[in-house]
Amino acid sequence: MNEPINKIAVLTSGGDAPGMNAAIRAVVRACSYYSVECVGVYRGYQGLIEGDFETISARNVSNIINKGGTILKSARSLEFKTKEGRAKAYKNLKTQGIGALVLIGGDGTFTGGLKFIKEYNFPLVGIPGTIDNDIYGTDNTIGYDTALNTVVEVIDKIRDTASSHNRLFFIEVMGRDAGFIALNAGIGAGAEEILIPEKNIGLEKFVDSLNKGRDNGKTSSIVVVSEGDKIGKNVFELADYISENFSEYDVRVSVLGHMQRGGSPSCFDRVLASRLGVAAVEALLDKSTGVMIGITENKISKVELDKAIKMNNDINIELLKVAEITSV
Numbered sequence: 001m002n003e004p005i006n007k008i009a010v011l012t013s014g015g016d017a018p019g020m021n022a023a024i025r026a027v028v029r030a031c032s033y034y035s036v037e038c039v040g041v042y043r044g045y046q047g048l049i050e051g052d053f054e055t056i057s058a059r060n061v062s063n064i065i066n067k068g069g070t071i072l073k074s075a076r077s078l079e080f081k082t083k084e085g086r087a088k089a090y091k092n093l094k095t096q097g098i099g100a101l102v103l104i105g106g107d108g109t110f111t112g113g114l115k116f117i118k119e120y121n122f123p124l125v126g127i128p129g130t131i132d133n134d135i136y137g138t139d140n141t142i143g144y145d146t147a148l149n150t151v152v153e154v155i156d157k158i159r160d161t162a163s164s165h166n167r168l169f170f171i172e173v174m175g176r177d178a179g180f181i182a183l184n185a186g187i188g189a190g191a192e193e194i195l196i197p198e199k200n201i202g203l204e205k206f207v208d209s210l211n212k213g214r215d216n217g218k219t220s221s222i223v224v225v226s227e228g229d230k231i232g233k234n235v236f237e238l239a240d241y242i243s244e245n246f247s248e249y250d251v252r253v254s255v256l257g258h259m260q261r262g263g264s265p266s267c268f269d270r271v272l273a274s275r276l277g278v279a280a281v282e283a284l285l286d287k288s289t290g291v292m293i294g295i296t297e298n299k300i301s302k303v304e305l306d307k308a309i310k311m312n313n314d315i316n317i318e319l320l321k322v323a324e325i326t327s328v
C-alpha cells in the first residue's frame with residue numbers, strides 16, 4: 001500500500017456506455033501528465049485473468065474522445081466471480097508491476113473490485129460508467145446523458161407517426177431496475193405517460209389517465225415504459241391489454257433496445273468522463289482506494305465503493321410531478 005505507484009492499469013467492464021473512451025483517454029493522459037505508466041486491460045476482468053494487457057501512451061488515445069463503445073472492449077467474466085479467477089488476476093498484476101487499477105463500469109464491476117481489495121488489499125478506484133444512472137454517489141454516470149439524447153431524438157421521430165395516424169405508442173426504454181432514462185427522456189420528449197419501476201401507478205390509474213388525455217382532446221399519445229415497469233409483465237402485454245379492452249386506441253409498440261447504448265458521446269458525457277478519469281488517477285496517486293469517483297453538485301466527490309453498491313440512487317420526486325403536470 002505504501003509503495004509508490006509507477007504503473008496504473010485501466011479496464012472497462014459490464015455494459016458499454018458512450019463516454020467510456022473519453023474516460024480511458026483521460027486516465028491515460030493523466031498518467032502521462034503525472035509520469036506514471038498506463039496499461040490498458042482488454043475485456044474487463046476476463047483480460048485481467050488472462051493477462052491481456054497493453055501499455056498505452058498519450059498518443060494511443062488520440063481521436064477516441066468522440067467514439068462510443070470502448071476501445072478496451074468489455075466482457076462479463078464469470079471466472080472473476082471465483083477466488084481462483086481473482087488469484088490469477090492478482091498474479092498477473094504483480095508480474096507486470098502494476099500498482100493500482102481504475103475500474104470503469106457499474107455496480108457489478110465495483111462488487112468485483114471490492115472483493116479484490118478485501119482479498120489482496122490492491123489499490124483501486126471506480127468510475128461510474130453505465131447508461132442507467134443507477135449508481136449512488138454521483139449525480140450522473142458516464143453515458144446517461146448521451147442515452148437520454150438518443151432516446152429523445154427517437155421519440156421525436158415516433159411522435160411524427162403517432163400524431164399523423166392518431167396512434168397510441170408504447171415505447172420501451174432501458175432500465176430494468178431504474179427509471180431514470182424513462183423519466184427524464186419522457187419529460188424531454190413530452191410523453192403523455194411515463195411508467196417506471198420505482199412507482200407502480202397501477203393499471204386502473206394508468207387507463208384513467210389515458211382516457212382523461214383523450215377526453216381533453218389528445219388524439220395521439222406516447223407512453224414511455226421502462227424495461228422494469230411493473231404494471232404489466234412487459235410492454236407487449238400492456239399494449240395487448242389496452243388494444244383488447246379499449247378498441248378506440250390504435251396501439252403500436254416500439255422497443256428501442258441497444259441503439260440506446262451506442263453513438264458518439266454528448267459533450268456533457270465527454271466532459272464528465274474527462275473529469276472523472278483525471279480525478280481517478282489523482283485519487284490513486286493520493287493513496288485513495290476502495291472509492292468511486294463521482295460528481296456531486298458539480299464537484300468531484302468520493303464515495304466508498306461499498307456505499308455506491310448498496311445504496312440506491314433515488315429518483316427525483318419533483319420530476320414525477322413535473323411529468324404529471326406537463327402532460328395534462
Ligand code: ATP
Pocket residue numbers: 013014015016045075076077078079080081082105106107108109110111112113115129130131132
Ligand atoms: P452494468 O450496470 O452496465 O450492467 P456492471 O458493472 O454492473 O455494469 P456486471 O455484468 O454486473 O456489470 O458486472 C461486470 C463484471 O463484474 C462481471 O462480469 C464480473 O466479472 C464482475 N462481478 C460482478 N459481480 C461480481 C461478484 N459478486 N463478485 C466478483 N465479481 C463480480
